[in-house]
Amino acid sequence: MQKSVTVDVPRECGECPIRHRAVCARCESDELLRLEEIKYYRSYEAGQTVVWSGDRMEFVGSVVRGVASLTQAMEDGRTQMVGLLLPSDFVGRPGRDSAAYDVVATTDLVMCCFRKKPFEDMMVRTPHIAQRLLEMTLDELDAAREWMLVLGRKTAREKIASLLSIIARRDATLNLAGVEGPLEFDLPLTREAMADYLGLTLETVSRQVNALKRDGVIDLVGKRHVIVPDFDRLSEEAGDDSDGGMLS
Amino acid sequence: MQKSVTVDVPRECGECPIRHRAVCARCESDELLRLEEIKYYRSYEAGQTVVWSGDRMEFVGSVVRGVASLTQAMEDGRTQMVGLLLPSDFVGRPGRDSAAYDVVATTDLVMCCFRKKPFEDMMVRTPHIAQRLLEMTLDELDAAREWMLVLGRKTAREKIASLLSIIARRDATLNLAGVEGPLEFDLPLTREAMADYLGLTLETVSRQVNALKRDGVIDLVGKRHVIVPDFDRLSEEAGDDSDGGMLS
DNA sequence: CGATATGTTGAACATTCTCAAGGGATGTGG
DNA sequence: CCACATCCCTTGAGAATGTTCAACATATCG
Numbered sequence: 001m002q003k004s005v006t007v008d009v010p011r012e013c014g015e016c017p018i019r020h021r022a023v024c025a026r027c028e029s030d031e032l033l034r035l036e037e038i039k040y041y042r043s044y045e046a047g048q049t050v051v052w053s054g055d056r057m058e059f060v061g062s063v064v065r066g067v068a069s070l071t072q073a074m075e076d077g078r079t080q081m082v083g084l085l086l087p088s089d090f091v092g093r094p095g096r097d098s099a100a101y102d103v104v105a106t107t108d109l110v111m112c113c114f115r116k117k118p119f120e121d122m123m124v125r126t127p128h129i130a131q132r133l134l135e136m137t138l139d140e141l142d143a144a145r146e147w148m149l150v151l152g153r154k155t156a157r158e159k160i161a162s163l164l165s166i167i168a169r170r171d172a173t174l175n176l177a178g179v180e181g182p183l184e185f186d187l188p189l190t191r192e193a194m195a196d197y198l199g200l201t202l203e204t205v206s207r208q209v210n211a212l213k214r215d216g217v218i219d220l221v222g223k224r225h226v227i228v229p230d231f232d233r234l235s236e237e238a239g240d241d242s243d244g245g246m247l248s
Numbered sequence: 249m250q251k252s253v254t255v256d257v258p259r260e261c262g263e264c265p266i267r268h269r270a271v272c273a274r275c276e277s278d279e280l281l282r283l284e285e286i287k288y289y290r291s292y293e294a295g296q297t298v299v300w301s302g303d304r305m306e307f308v309g310s311v312v313r314g315v316a317s318l319t320q321a322m323e324d325g326r327t328q329m330v331g332l333l334l335p336s337d338f339v340g341r342p343g344r345d346s347a348a349y350d351v352v353a354t355t356d357l358v359m360c361c362f363r364k365k366p367f368e369d370m371m372v373r374t375p376h377i378a379q380r381l382l383e384m385t386l387d388e389l390d391a392a393r394e395w396m397l398v399l400g401r402k403t404a405r406e407k408i409a410s411l412l413s414i415i416a417r418r419d420a421t422l423n424l425a426g427v428e429g430p431l432e433f434d435l436p437l438t439r440e441a442m443a444d445y446l447g448l449t450l451e452t453v454s455r456q457v458n459a460l461k462r463d464g465v466i467d468l469v470g471k472r473h474v475i476v477p478d479f480d481r482l483s484e485e486a487g488d489d490s491d492g493g494m495l496s
Numbered sequence: 497c498g499a500t501a502t503g504t505t506g507a508a509c510a511t512t513c514t515c516a517a518g519g520g521a522t523g524t525g526g
Numbered sequence: 527c528c529a530c531a532t533c534c535c536t537t538g539a540g541a542a543t544g545t546t547c548a549a550c551a552t553a554t555c556g
Contacts, residue, residue: 072397138341
């Protein structure tokens with residue numbers, strides 16, 4: 001069942017693909033050396049649960065490759081995704097020892113982990129880490145508030161367009177491409193996961209995705225590969241300021 | 249128009265009512281002295297806007313008394329509240345110079361302010377402030393994620409119950425009362441503000457508040473004073489875990 | 497007093513949900 | 527290689543929750 005996943009991640013932080021965006025972004029080379037001593041990699045298959053809500057958090061870490069989601073569930077099964085973790089995002093909360101949310105790998109996933117205690121010790125002695133973590137947490141808070149607008153006030157169609165717009169934008173920044181010209185990316189989420197992110201049902205997601213396709217806002221190759229011929233058009237459909245609102 | 253508001257706030261941080269919960273909570277007495285040098289108080293009347301989204305942020309600070317809200321608006325007027333700031337909550341983001349949200353006083357409000365630059369300088373030299381700010385930001389992020397569940401997955405009735413439950417809880421902790429026995433508090437929000445918080449219309453808020461009253465979940469004195477005879481009952485109506493989920 | 501802000505209530509309507517059925521694609525065991 | 531199960535997705539029809547629009551109530555304030 002447990003397919004072995006090849007972990008071709010550089011041993012040295014200097015060559016790490018998320019070196020300049022992750023929690024270690026501000027570290028000097030001597031600080032990196034100390035991080036290297038305590039870091040280790042873990043891999044997960046798509047669908048695997050990384051941490052269960054309520055469980056003891058043994059480690060914190062960064063997403064290196066792949067996508068993970070934070071979800072919250074009610075007893076009756078209603079589920080809301082509350083975070084979409086892309087490469088360089090941080091998982092875990094220093095100073096808390098049980099997880100508040102389920103963390104699930106939505107694609108194959110590689111994480112750079114630190115056992116919690118050594119990391120907390122390092123945080124105290126390494127202001128660069130705490131500074132960067134504060135900055136990242138503030139960014140996440142902004143993203144969460146952006147989502148609150150999506151969840152509370154947007155229509156189903158706008159919600160879908162918003163999600164596509166965010167993924168497209170993050171994908172573009174990760175690949176160092178601008179948002180000019182056509183964008184193209186793979187959806188890292190099933191229709192159900194999109195529904196959980198957007199506070200919709202998967203049927204509504206399916207209908208609205210296909211409606212956007214019919215209207216030429218997006219094009220689909222298969223079910224998951226999305227082409228955005230005109231990013232501004234997508235932004236309009238998302239109800240965002242025409243002049244690309246600057247998110248993260 | 250600008251009614252003068254009496255500012256009877258202690259000049260000394262040692263006597264400040266939010267001393268142990270605000271961004272200064274971890275400061276030593278010498279650090280407090282330096283904060284005292286750069287702090288100043290500002291008062292706002294209910295309804296006044298503290299900062300406009302997009303404006304230059306001249307200061308950051310803490311809510312000392314009263315309630316403020318963070319709201320985000322779309323061009324067509326749809327509005328979503330994304331933060332409810334109660335005493336001890338922090339306003340402003342160090343390292344950013346224009347406000348991302350409208351900040352509005354929903355009741356008369358007293359803030360303890362620091363001009364942004366001196367505060368940022370102090371943050372660099374005073375780890376206790378940065379540490380506390382990180383902690384508070386992580387708490388806010390948790391609260392935002394809790395709200396995402398409310399916005400995305402709860403019914404109108406559950407949304408109202410959730411909001412009342414949160415206000416009741418924060419009010420109780422501020423007054424050092426437990427959540428045992430009947431709770432009582434004033435709603436610091438109009439029906440419209442509640443609607444903006446919950447992603448509803450004000451009509452739906454009105455109907456559901458009165459439905460909760462009809463069903464004996466709450467009692468009302470006037471339109472704004474709420475009595476909660478049984479907090480567990482309210483939590484159930486909110487769709488929360490029966491065993492009071494520990495929020496903040 | 498009239499003007500304004502806040503809150504309530506009703507009836508028609510719309511968007512989204514629910515329930516149900518079915519369509520590929522992939523994988524597995526016979 | 528086929529039969530079958532499973533996963534993911536699509537589509538339809540009816541139901542339901544919440545919205546919209548409108549009227550009215552109540553309180554405060556100048």
